Amino acid sequence: MSGLGRSLYAFAALIALQVGANAQVSDNAIRIGVLTDLSGPFAETNGKGDVVAVQMAVDEFGAKVLDRPIEIISADHQNKPDVASAIARKWFDLEGIDVIVDVPNSAVALAVNEIARAKGKVVLATGPATSELTGKACSPTTVHWTYDTWMLANSTGKAVTVSGGDSWFFVTADYAFGHALERDTTKVVTANGGKVLGSVRAPLNVSDFASFLLQAQSSKAKVIGLANAGADSVNAIKQANEFGLTGGGQQLAGLLVSVVDVTALGLEVAKGLVFTETFYWDVNEQTRAWARKFGERRDGRIPGMVNAGAYSAALHYLKAVAAAGTDQGLAVVNKMKELPTDDAVFGKGSVRADGRKIHPAYLLEVKRPSESKGAWDLAKVRFTIPANEAFRPLSESECPLLKKD
Template identity: 45%
Template sequence: MKRFPYAKVGLAAALAAISLQAGAQGAGARISDGVVKIGVLTDVNGPFMDNVGRGSIVATEIAIEEFGGKVLGYPVQMVSADHQNKADVGSARVREWFDRDKVDVVTELGNSAVALAAMKIAETKHRMSIVTGAGAVRISSEDCTPTNLQWVYDTYALAKVGTQSIVRKGAKNWYYLTADYAFGHSLENDGKQFIEAAGGKVLGSSRYPFPGSDFSSYILKAQASKANAVAIATAGLDLQNAIKQGREFGLVEGGQQAVAMLMSIVDVNSIGLKDAGGMMFAESFYWDLDEASRKFARKFFEKTKRMPTALQAGQYSATLNYLRAIEKAKSDDVSDVMKQLKTMPIQDAFAKNGKVREDGKMVHDMYLVQVKKPQESKAPWDYYTVLETVPGDKAFQPLSESKCPLVRK
């Protein structure tokens, strides 16, 4: 009988603890499985590993850390895997994550074929996908889904910002060296559109099997074309090797300009300012742009000993705003989160003047940059001069041209 008061006290303490936990987890919050789980599917060991890979995993970790490791009082967890640049490998992992591991969102997806496959699976499973590493326009155009976002860039914006100014500066005739898969095709097709719109002409193109290492035969064809500019429509290690081999074959010395259709700061670091200096291209992020970008870059550098690429900064931004949207919606249900993201402004270390459109594309400021020559660089990673800032509504494809069935016209 004397144990009853203690039992009452124990029961009261337990109820109080439950009440405090419920309060900490947010009144009315709806979090599936009691945890928010983010899957980062990236290229860990392939040609894009420096642009995304481990750096994108680190960027995700930084965003989660800045949120305190929790949202609405519930833990945030991350899982990661290598898609090996194969759609079937990526698809199998995405299904496993959704069905077995209860992952709420799959993100990064730095290969267009992988991204297109993953976002379709996410739609059927009523889960979310956020593409930060792939740039095919069709991701948020004809293949758009109501549960997908395209966050960082697309080939339309890269081509528009990165070609028209160069044409106006006198490079009227172009030749394309293109990776033979969806992303490369998209870069070439969009670039041709803007080159011609600016008064230029594409004289020809060569498509190589991706990934590649020997570009000599394609470079010789580009030289034989006598084009003013040779556009290299690939990325990562392939881009670096193509630029280096172009230098070895005397492409620039022969009076032709090498133009990277997608270049990152780690590409510049690998190639070196001696060979990359003077190149112009479109970028969506630069670590030294403002104090917010520098603050994130310092955190990233502490963990990786290099500055972040645009794709890695974009991964940080996407993760951060995904968690913000859950917090505002008080739910991790994909419909609630998507609705919130499409109404809230996006402004952070990566995105300036950002907004998510009804087609799932996050539009934001883009930049035309020029690589500094060795004598112009004053410190490590001081690589870019920003020549022009292009507002998102001027850089990205207008909704009136979109083939996305979600767009009301």
């Protein structure tokens, strides 16, 4: 058993002695629902990988908390808020789900966030990006893990702008995530002396980006900001390379790119691309060890930050359930905010009053094929953004939870 595993067992045993017969669990199990994209544009970055990551957290915790078994189920939300909402209601009302994890697609996450708020249930939003989840839409039972649009804009967006990319054109996914990412990046670009020449909205899961990229090319902007994710980012970058956009002097900025996407693109296509993640497998011995365990369960696939986020959030949730002696939603989230976070993927961190999980972020650059020493050796860390600088400060938050009576 690993040192982390031994410490978790010891932690659970100590808490069990403390709560004893006072533990209050709503039924005979702690049930985790992984609501994800199993068949669409985020299936590779999220999907089954996030189910595996949550299972890793459960296994490391001993598959039991408060002397109750921990169960996991998963479902495909199909990137449709109505489908996701129906699943969430069924899970909460009929299937005893205590917490929903992942929910990639910001429109889906915002819908599920409201259902969970009304029912006092927990959402660990490890997959979506919109910073509204810790802004106007913040909820006392939702924790936003992994990353968000503010972080992406203030890392990739700022780095590219101050490096000379002072004119931008956005190709934006036409739903909540893309709109939020374009908005947040625009603020950063203009704040750092740049200007935005225009934007175009592309439907989710579109396969042909030709017309959108041609508009970006004709804008003469130095930087084409791709405010999309998953398969959409991969397709847009591949087609931009085919059209020779970067050869004409324009730079691509992938505002939400994962190492999983880089694997799909290949180093020859992606070389030099700058992007930001809050987890990279090769940062230290702990991240490398966890990544190897993940790869063993995922047919040798590399983990991305959303996989790491699903693991980290589920692990901290279970610690909070044990410490609170209950699975009652508000009590557990309050305990999550009280307890410091510490795990193999993000190291030490915390959960703020607005529900924002805080940890460092890494500005990465894709390596050239000649620099790579293996299938997973995809990027180099250009800069580490400290935890206290990586996310929107509380002073700028519009979260109603922060308002004083």
